[in-house]
Amino acid sequence: MNVVVIGAGLSGLMAAQSLQAQGHNVLVVDKGRSPGGRLATRRIGTATLDHGAQFFTVRSEEFAKHVDAWLQQGVVREWCKGFATADGHSRFVGVGGMNAIAKHLATSLEVRCNTLAFAIERGATTAWRLKIDDGSFIDADALIVTCPIPQAYALLVTANVQPPDELLATEYHRTLGLLATLDAPPNVGSPGGMQDPDDTFSFVADNQAKGLSISPAITLNANNAFSLQYWDYPPDEIHAMLIERAKPWLGTANIVESQVKRWRFATPATIWPDRCWHNEQLVLAGDAFGGPKVEGAALSGLTAAKALSE
Ligand SMILES: Cc1cc2nc3c(=O)[nH]c(=O)nc-3n(C[C@H](O)[C@H](O)[C@H](O)COP(=O)(O)OP(=O)(O)OC[C@H]3O[C@@H](n4cnc5c(N)ncnc54)[C@H](O)[C@@H]3O)c2cc1C
Known part of the structure; x- marks a missing residue:
């Protein structure tokens, strides 16, 4: 399949990597200047600051497998085991900033930044076509949409699919x-x-x-x-x-x-009970499904990839 993933945050990158490993052709588009979304690190003068997610925890075995690999590759490290009091649970950070995790994942993927997805439409020869803000179209057999739900909703107006109202109302x-x-x-x-x-x-x-x-x-x-x-x-x-x-x-x-x-x-503010929502080779994913954290975003992305392969 030719799969287009909208959003190069953690959920989109995890989904893309998983699908690419299964042999699909995957393109990730993001409106930002670089991948990462809310995994954001900024330089001001000689200083480096994380300004989105500050750290992450690991609760599931599925996420732990990825984090173990990142630890071995030097992409993440343990920061501490708690803040005011040590509770024994590791808090991890990206080496060089939280954004390093996204950069690492993006290295092996085709990621097109500065590319705003404008509308999703039904295709003539493929299931979907994605209209980009420059007026061009990208054909796709399947689409994964990982932007926050209100932004995803705007893209779906022309797609003729109807996710549940309670999902679209996510605050x-x-x-x-x-x-x-x-x-x-x-x-x-x-x-x-x-x-x-x-x-x-x-x-x-x-x-x-x-x-x-x-x-x-x-x-x-x-x-x-x-x-x-x-x-x-x-x-x-x-x-x-x-x-x-x-x-x-x-x-x-x-x-x-x-x-x-x-x-x-x-x-x-609310989390959808399933880790993604899908219909006709179109999947909605992101932390609104997996949980409002780095791990939730990763698990939702992985589940989105599975939903397409089934
Ligand atoms: C200030 C802050 C602090 C946080 N602290 C923590 C923390 O300490 N620990 C923790 O675990 N979690 C934390 N989080 C939450 C965590 O960062 C998120 O849950 C996770 O990064 C979300 O990943 P995502 O892939 O679902 O979404 P995002 O990272 O938001 O990715 C979505 C991507 O879609 C792109 N996009 C949107 N619309 C379009 C469009 N139309 N066309 C193309 N691209 C588009 C965006 O540019 C973005 O890159 C924090 C979040 C914030 C903002």
Whole structure:
């Protein structure tokens, strides 16, 4: 089969790799400049900061097999076994940033970035054709759509398929984040990460203590309540508010440079009971199916590939 996967986040890349290993021709398209989606790592000056997913855990044997291979290949490493208290469960990160996992998977795949999928239509000679934002079409025997559900919904309008209304209504939590380079290490403490440290933030990371950045840099991701409340405020006000609330975590360090990052579809608020939805060689997958985490996205991608091969 010629399979087109929309989205080069973890779910799309895992699906693509699995299908390619079975001998299918697979093309992955993504609207972003590089693969990874919410596995996002950014450079500011000499600093490197993770600004989407901060770490991941492993609960299933299926995901563990992939993570073991990544550990052996030097793609991921253990960061710690807990934040405020060690609970014995490993927290893993990408070596060089969370985005390294996506880069690794993309190496062996055909991934076309800067390519926005615009609409899915029925094909004349193949089951589907995908309209790209430049007006061209890509023919496909099968399609896997891994973007957040509201974005997938927009693509399906012209496809004449009807996923369940409850699925299409999936809501997403938002995240407003502050990325800042500093003149000294921040006040985050070992191992360089804090989960839900106060009323504003859901995660605060010292990217240097985490072993990612060669110079001091902090990531502060605000929780859904804060992000929802201030989402529509003017960008300058959001920036100033985040800097004010970041102060306890900066300690004596001063901000050298800072940016606000907005994730409109940060994590799904509800999870579909199956790991993907499929109909007529069209599969919807992503963390809204597998669970709102790195592992959930990976498992959904793998299940999507299986659904097409059956
Ligand atoms: C701020 C933040 C913190 C998080 N922290 C953690 C954490 O610490 N641990 C954890 O396990 N998980 C965390 N998560 C969740 C985790 O990042 C996600 O569950 C996972 O990465 C989702 O992968 P995905 O492939 O389903 O979706 P995505 O990574 O979103 O991939 C979808 C891809 O589709 C592309 N796309 C969308 N529309 C189109 C279109 N029309 N045409 C072409 N391409 C398109 C996008 O560019 C994107 O690359 C966090 C997420 C965020 C945002």
